[in-house]
Amino acid sequence: xxxxxxxxxxxxxxxxxxxxxxxxxxxxxxxxxxxxxxxVAGLLLLAGLQYLGALVVLMMVMEMLVMAVFMIxxxxxxxxxxxxxxxxxxxxxxxxxxxxFAVMAAGILLVRWPERRGxxxxxxxxxxxxALMGPKMLVMMVIGIAILATMIASVVxxxxxxxxxxxxxxxxGGDGANGGGxx
Amino acid sequence: xxxxxxLLVAAALFxxxxxxxxxxxxxxxxxMGLELMINGVVVAGAGFWLRVAPNADGQVLLLVAxxxxxxxxxxxxxxxxxxxxxxxxxxxxxxxxxKG
Numbered sequence: 617x618x619x620x621x622x623x624x625x626x627x628x629x630x631x632x633x634x635x636x637x638x639x640x641x642x643x644x645x646x647x648x649x650x651x652x653x654x655x656v657a658g659l660l661l662l663a664g665l666q667y668l669g670a671l672v673v674l675m676m677v678m679e680m681l682v683m684a685v686f687m688i689x690x691x692x693x694x695x696x697x698x699x700x701x702x703x704x705x706x707x708x709x710x711x712x713x714x715x716x717f718a719v720m721a722a723g724i725l726l727v728r729w730p731e732r733r734g735x736x737x738x739x740x741x742x743x744x745x746x747a748l749m750g751p752k753m754l755v756m757m758v759i760g761i762a763i764l765a766t767m768i769a770s771v772v773x774x775x776x777x778x779x780x781x782x783x784x785x786x787x788x789g790g791d792g793a794n795g796g797g798x799x
Numbered sequence: 800x801x802x803x804x805x806l807l808v809a810a811a812l813f814x815x816x817x818x819x820x821x822x823x824x825x826x827x828x829x830x831m832g833l834e835l836m837i838n839g840v841v842v843a844g845a846g847f848w849l850r851v852a853p854n855a856d857g858q859v860l861l862l863v864a865x866x867x868x869x870x871x872x873x874x875x876x877x878x879x880x881x882x883x884x885x886x887x888x889x890x891x892x893x894x895x896x897x898k899g
Contacts, residue, residue, distance in 0.1 A: 622800045626808040629842075633815040633835050637823065649831050652812070656838050659808070662800065663845045668861050672841070675865065679872055686827055686876055702824040704892065709822035717814035724806040729851065736853035744862070747855030755859055759866050766870045770877035776884060 622662055629655035642687040650680035667741040805846025813839030824890045826882070830875040837868045 632651040639645050653676035660669035703709075737743040748756045812835055819832025841864050848857035879889060888894050 619800065622804065630808065630811045630815065633812055636831055636835065637819045645831065649834065652835065653838060656842055659842055660845050663849045665845055665848065665858065668858065668865065671865060675869055679869060702828065703822045704824055706822050709818050712821060713814040713818035716817060717810055720810040721807060724803050724810060729802050732850055733852055734854060736849065740858060743855045744858040747859055752855065752859045755863065759863065762870060766873050770873045773877035774880040
């Protein structure tokens with residue numbers, strides 16, 4: 617049963633991943649990506665990683681909803697009412713990715729992988745929590761600082777404003793490096 | 800579920816993402832490709848955790864990978880917004896100032 621669930625989720629994850637670049641609608645592409653993430657979260661849960669599986673579900677649902685908003689903001693064809701082709705060098709990309717998959721698959725099947733050391737803990741979530749609050753505290757602190765830095769950097773990049781505050785109009789009153797109107 | 804099964808799924812996801820990252824003109828679609836590639840890394844990490852070293856180190860590494868995925872998306876959207884605001888550009892081909 618578990619093996620069947622694994623392969624069903626794996627096929628769905630890859631299939632919906634392919635669909636991201638095959639469907640006509642930007643909204644459908646976003647939700648295909650979300651489906652792929654949810655299938656991967658299912659794989660994590662099957663592996664016994666309950667916390668990380670739940671984290672992927674919660675984070676990706678929010679992230680894909682934000683992405684859907686951006687899609688509708690920036691793309692000319694969010695509803696997929698007409699076929700769209702926004703690709704370049706499709707054949708080259710297919711060759712590179714297909715060739716890489718063949719090499720990786722050959723390596724995966726030919727390499728002699730090491731034996732498992734130890735057994736999975738009874739409660740992997742507790743194990744992770746104890747590690748993060750103990751010997752791996754530095755990792756958690758670096759992650760926190762990285763998130764803070766990203767929040768500041770993304771706001772600085774995204775906000776229309778100059779060095780001394782918000783620019784007026786289309787940049788006429790501002791002297792900021794990233795101010796100025798679009799177009 | 801063997802390690803090879805996990806790694807094959809991971810490789811497939813990574814290569815689908817690579818195809819998107821290489822072929823898409825839209826910056827947002829390109830970022831979707833990058834997300835799929837990191838998704839593959841997460842699956843491979845879960846396989847290694849389960850079948851090679853089921854200790855906390857592997858879970859911490861996966862947590863870092865998932866965080867990177869979220870941060871990449873946030874920074875990507877900010878860069879797209881800045882680029883669109885400054886130049887009215889949302890395609891990679893139009894944003895080639897540093898192209899040699």
